[in-house]
Ligand SMILES: [Zn+2]
């Protein structure tokens with residue numbers, strides 16, 4: 676594993692053979708990007724975790740967001756020893772609140788787990804440390820490579836590249852563009868409408884867009900269905916996947932309203948939904 680940082684580039688590479696868990700080989704990127712929705716609810720319900728997605732390509736397994744319930748859901752798909760990185764869009768509880776429990780998983784695992792990078796907005800490690808504080812100090816760096824996201828920072832896990840971009844959410848928050856060979860997928864995280872979302876989506880086949888706002892508010896820290904549709908249209912993606920629907924917003928209504936601004940395919944994400952790009 677290697678880490679380096681530049682003015683606009685923050686990247687790490689994981690291609691080293693690890694003692695435990697799976698190995699990622701670099702080479703010619705072949706195969707799809709797979710995006711599995713673990714959960715996308717604003718608070719956890721039975722079988723409906725909060726925001727969490729499993730991003731996979733070329734043998735790399737990345738957990739994107741780690742809201743309540745998503746850590747358990749993740750383990751329906753992969754073992755924790757096969758997790759290579761965690762990427763967290765922002766520190767709201769519905770995207771972050773299982774992180775202290777991931778720490779417990781690493782700290783108390785019967786079988787030692789290898790150190791993995793956790794990439795999240797500034798201050799994430801201190802927040803989790805404050806949360807898990809007890810009679811002994813718990814340090815995130817004991818089990819994780821602590822990385823704070825920066826605008827345009829790029830993480831490389833094998834041949835999977837993930838670029839972070841700052842989005843509009845009233846707190847430090849990021850969207851991502853994932854690239855594996857010529858395959859691309861973008862995810863808004865939580866954000867109000869902004870040009871950055873359009874540039875994140877440009878060149879991607881699929882845009883996974885939050886759709887939390889039932890009402891159209893200006894300014895807003897979330898997308899309404901119309902905002903999501905317009906963003907997808909401006910980014911010229913083929914497919915729009917609406918996720919993280921807010922209270923009172925029915926799926927049919929969200930699809931119809933997003934479709935007023937976007938001609939491509941539109942779906943709503945559910946736990947267990949798998950997209951291949
Ligand atoms: Zn949020």
Ligand SMILES: [Zn+2]
Nearest residue numbers: 767769770865
């Ligand atoms: Zn949220």
